[in-house]
Amino acid sequence: MADTPPPEMIVRQASPANLEFPFHTLSERLTPPGMFYVRSHFPVPQLDAAEWRLEVGGLTEQPLCLSLADLEAMTPRTLTATLECAGNSRSFLRPKVEGVAWELGAVSTAEWTGVPLAAVLERAGVLPGAVEVVLCGADRGCLEEPAKTPGVIAYERSLPLGKAQNDVLLVYAMNGQPLTPQHGFPVRAIVPGWYGMASVKWLTGIYVTNTPFQGFFQTLDYSYWQHRGPLSPQMTPLSVMRVKAQIARPAPGETLAAGQPYIITGAAWTGEAEITRVEVSTDGGLHWAEAELTDPAESHVWRRWRFAWQTPSTPGKATLLARATDSAGCTQPTQHAPGQGKYMITFPLPIAVRVE
Amino acid sequence: MADTPPPEMIVRQASPANLEFPFHTLSERLTPPGMFYVRSHFPVPQLDAAEWRLEVGGLTEQPLCLSLADLEAMTPRTLTATLECAGNSRSFLRPKVEGVAWELGAVSTAEWTGVPLAAVLERAGVLPGAVEVVLCGADRGCLEEPAKTPGVIAYERSLPLGKAQNDVLLVYAMNGQPLTPQHGFPVRAIVPGWYGMASVKWLTGIYVTNTPFQGFFQTLDYSYWQHRGPLSPQMTPLSVMRVKAQIARPAPGETLAAGQPYIITGAAWTGEAEITRVEVSTDGGLHWAEAELTDPAESHVWRRWRFAWQTPSTPGKATLLARATDSAGCTQPTQHAPGQGKYMITFPLPIAVRVE
Numbered sequence: 188m189a190d191t192p193p194p195e196m197i198v199r200q201a202s203p204a205n206l207e208f209p210f211h212t213l214s215e216r217l218t219p220p221g222m223f224y225v226r227s228h229f230p231v232p233q234l235d236a237a238e239w240r241l242e243v244g245g246l247t248e249q250p251l252c253l254s255l256a257d258l259e260a261m262t263p264r265t266l267t268a269t270l271e272c273a274g275n276s277r278s279f280l281r282p283k284v285e286g287v288a289w290e291l292g293a294v295s296t297a298e299w300t301g302v303p304l305a306a307v308l309e310r311a312g313v314l315p316g317a318v319e320v321v322l323c324g325a326d327r328g329c330l331e332e333p334a335k336t337p338g339v340i341a342y343e344r345s346l347p348l349g350k351a352q353n354d355v356l357l358v359y360a361m362n363g364q365p366l367t368p369q370h371g372f373p374v375r376a377i378v379p380g381w382y383g384m385a386s387v388k389w390l391t392g393i394y395v396t397n398t399p400f401q402g403f404f405q406t407l408d409y410s411y412w413q414h415r416g417p418l419s420p421q422m423t424p425l426s427v428m429r430v431k432a433q434i435a436r437p438a439p440g441e442t443l444a445a446g447q448p449y450i451i452t453g454a455a456w457t458g459e460a461e462i463t464r465v466e467v468s469t470d471g472g473l474h475w476a477e478a479e480l481t482d483p484a485e486s487h488v489w490r491r492w493r494f495a496w497q498t499p500s501t502p503g504k505a506t507l508l509a510r511a512t513d514s515a516g517c518t519q520p521t522q523h524a525p526g527q528g529k530y531m532i533t534f535p536l537p538i539a540v541r542v543e
Numbered sequence: 544m545a546d547t548p549p550p551e552m553i554v555r556q557a558s559p560a561n562l563e564f565p566f567h568t569l570s571e572r573l574t575p576p577g578m579f580y581v582r583s584h585f586p587v588p589q590l591d592a593a594e595w596r597l598e599v600g601g602l603t604e605q606p607l608c609l610s611l612a613d614l615e616a617m618t619p620r621t622l623t624a625t626l627e628c629a630g631n632s633r634s635f636l637r638p639k640v641e642g643v644a645w646e647l648g649a650v651s652t653a654e655w656t657g658v659p660l661a662a663v664l665e666r667a668g669v670l671p672g673a674v675e676v677v678l679c680g681a682d683r684g685c686l687e688e689p690a691k692t693p694g695v696i697a698y699e700r701s702l703p704l705g706k707a708q709n710d711v712l713l714v715y716a717m718n719g720q721p722l723t724p725q726h727g728f729p730v731r732a733i734v735p736g737w738y739g740m741a742s743v744k745w746l747t748g749i750y751v752t753n754t755p756f757q758g759f760f761q762t763l764d765y766s767y768w769q770h771r772g773p774l775s776p777q778m779t780p781l782s783v784m785r786v787k788a789q790i791a792r793p794a795p796g797e798t799l800a801a802g803q804p805y806i807i808t809g810a811a812w813t814g815e816a817e818i819t820r821v822e823v824s825t826d827g828g829l830h831w832a833e834a835e836l837t838d839p840a841e842s843h844v845w846r847r848w849r850f851a852w853q854t855p856s857t858p859g860k861a862t863l864l865a866r867a868t869d870s871a872g873c874t875q876p877t878q879h880a881p882g883q884g885k886y887m888i889t890f891p892l893p894i895a896v897r898v899e
Binding site: 244245321323327336337338340341343392394396398399400401402403405406407412416417418419420421422423525526 | 600601677679683692693694696697699748750752754755756757758759761762763768772773774775776777778779881882
C-alpha cells in the first residue's frame with residue numbers, strides 16, 4: 188500500500204519518505220493531489236480503518252474509545268489550512284545544519300474535513316488541573332542517535348489546552364478524499380497556524396495531562412532557545428508559524444530574458460494573523476516594492492502574490508527577495524537567529540537568477 | 544587566584560578544572576581539605592566578597608539584594624552532605640559515552656555552613672502561583688556544540704518550590720573555612736540528597752518562576768528519559784541521588800597477596816533516605832555477603848563500610864562488587880538503563896584485581 192509520489196515531487200529522503208512539493212509549480216491555491224509535501228519520521232503505519240480506534244484518556248472524566256464511524260457521526264467541519272514544516276528552507280542556512288535539507292517546498296495547502304478536537308474533549312470531559320493535550324501517532328521507531336534518545340519512541344506532540352479546545356481538527360478527509368497513507372490515514376490532527384509537526388498523523392491516542400509534556404519531539408527535536416525574563420534562554424517547543432513569503436517563479440537558478448517584463452509570483456503565510464503585505468526586492472535587498480496580493484486574506488491559509496518586474500537590459504546575475512508582513516505587525520527578520528537552530532527559517536530567501 | 548590542586552587529585556580536565564578525588568584514599572568521613580572533587584562548566588568567576596550581591600526576584604513580594612554581611616547576619620546552620628556528580632563512574636559505561644570520564648572519585652563529603660534558602664525566600668515573600676526557584680551562578684560561557692546551544696549561557700538550575708523551602712542551604716563556609724574559588728566563593732547552594740549539579744556555585748541570583756525552568760542544564764544537559772504514564776519517555780531533569788555503593792580499597796587493578804586476609808572498604812550513599820545495608824561480592828556477582836557499616840546512618844551523608852575477605856589461595860584475577868540498599872527499600876540495578884544516558888551510573892561497578 189505504498190504511496191508512489193508523482194515524479195514531479197522532490198525526494199529529499201526515500202525511507203522514511205520525505206518529499207518536497209516543487210514550489211516553482213505553485214499555481215492553484217490548493218496544492219494538487221499527490222503533491223502535498225510529506226514529512227515522515229518513521230515508516231508509515233499500516234492502519235486498518237475498520238479496526239482503527241482513537242483512545243482518549245488521562246485527566247478526563249471518562250476515557251473514550253472512538254471508531255472511525257463514531258467520528259464520522261459527529262458534526263463535520265471543513266477548513267483550508269497551509270502546513271509548513273518547521274525546517275522548510277533549511278538548505279538556505281549557512282553554515283549547513285543537520286536535518287532534512289528542505290529547499291522551498293516543505294509547505295502546502297489543503298482543505299481538511301473532520302471533527303473539532305474540542306468536541307471530542309468535551310465528550311470525554313476534561314478535568315480541572317489539565318494543562319496540555321498530547322496527540323499520539325501510531326508511527327514509532329528508534330532514532331539515529333541512540334545516546335540521546337530513549338530507544339523506541341512514538342511520534343507524540345502536545346498542545347496547550349487552550350489551543351486544543353479552540354480550532355484543532357481531527358480530520359479524515361483531505362480535499363474531499365480519504366487521507367492517503369502518507370498523510371495520516373485514517374485520521375490525523377490539523378493544528379491551524381502551527382508548524383506541521385503539531386499536526387500529528389496516524390492519530391490513535393489523545394492524552395490529557397497536568398504537566399507540560401516533555402517527549403523527544405517536544406524537547407530534543409522541534410524546539411528552540413527562547414529568552415524569557417532575565418534568565419538564560421530556555422528550551423521551548425516550536426508552535427505558531429512565523430510570517431514568511433517565498434518566491435515560486437522564477438525558480439532558483441532560472442535564466443530570464445534580458446529587458447523583458449517578467450511576473451514574479453509566490454505565496455506568503457503566517458500563524459495566528461493574516462498576511463497584509465508582501466514586498467519584493469530585485470537587487471538583493473537594497474530596494475523593496477510592494478507586490479499585489481492575488482488571494483483574499485484568510486486565516487491559516489497562504490496568500491498568493493505577484494509582482495511585475497522589468498528584467499535588466501544588460502545580462503548578468505540578479506538576486507530576488509520577498510518579505511511579508513502580517514496583521515499583527517510582524518515582518519521577517521533580516522537574519523536567522525542562532526537560538527532557532529535548524530528551525531523557523533524566515534529571513535528573506537535569496538533567489539539567484541541569471542538574465543541573458 | 545587559581546586553586547592549585549593537591550598533586551593527589553586526578554585531573555580529568557585542566558580547563559575548566561574537573562578534578563577527581565582519588566577514591567582509593569578514602570579514610571575519613573569528611574573529604575580532606577583540597578581533595579573535594581571539582582566540577583566546573585566554565586572558568587571560575589573571580590568574585591569580590593565585598594562587592595558580591597545576591598539578587599532575589601521573580602515571583603516575590605519584594606525583590607532583595609543581599610550582601611555577604613546580610614547573609615552572615617542571619618541565623619546560620621551547619622550540615623554535613625555528600626555530593627556526587629551525576630556523571631560519576633561514567634568511565635565504567637560500555638559503549639563509551641561523551642562527557643568527563645569520571646572514574647570513582649566525583650563524590651566527596653564536607654560540612655557546610657550557611658543560611659537556609661527557605662529563610663531568604665520567606666524574607667522575599669513567595670507569591671501564589673510559584674512553582675520553581677531558579678539558582679543562578681555567575682559562571683557563564685559558550686558551549687562546545689553551538690548548533691545545540693543558544694550562545695553565551697549562565698549556569699542556572701531550578702528546584703521545585705517544595706525542595707527550595709525545605710533543606711537547601713546557601714553556604715559560605717566548607718569545613719569551617721570560607722569557600723575556595725573552585726568551590727563557589729563566596730556563596731554556593733547545597734542541595735542535600737541531590738546530584739551535585741543542583742548545588743549551584745558562585746550563586747548571584749535566585750529567581751522564583753511560575754513555570755518549570757527549561758534552561759540548557761535542565762534539558763539538554765543533566766536530564767534523562769523517564770517513563771511517566773502511557774506516553775513515550777519524557778526528558779526529565781536529574782534530581783535526587785540514587786542509592787550506590789563504591790569500593791575504595793582495593794583500587795581497580797590493585798595486586799593483592801594470595802591466601803591472606805584483606806579488608807575491603809568503601810562508602811555508600813543515597814538521596815532522600817538512609818543506607819541500611821551494603822553487600823559485597825568477590826566472585827563477580829554470583830554470591831553476595833553483608834558488609835559492616837562503620838558510620839552511623841545519617842541522611843545525605845555517605846556511610847563507610849568494611850568487609851573482611853580471605854583472598855583466594857591460588858593466584859589469578861578477581862572481580863569485586865558492592866551494592867547498597869536504603870531505608871526506602873531501593874537497591875542498585877544490575878544494569879545501566881539506556882534512558883539514563885551518561886548519568887546516574889549505579890549498577891555495581893566491577894573492580895578487577897589480581898591475586899598473586
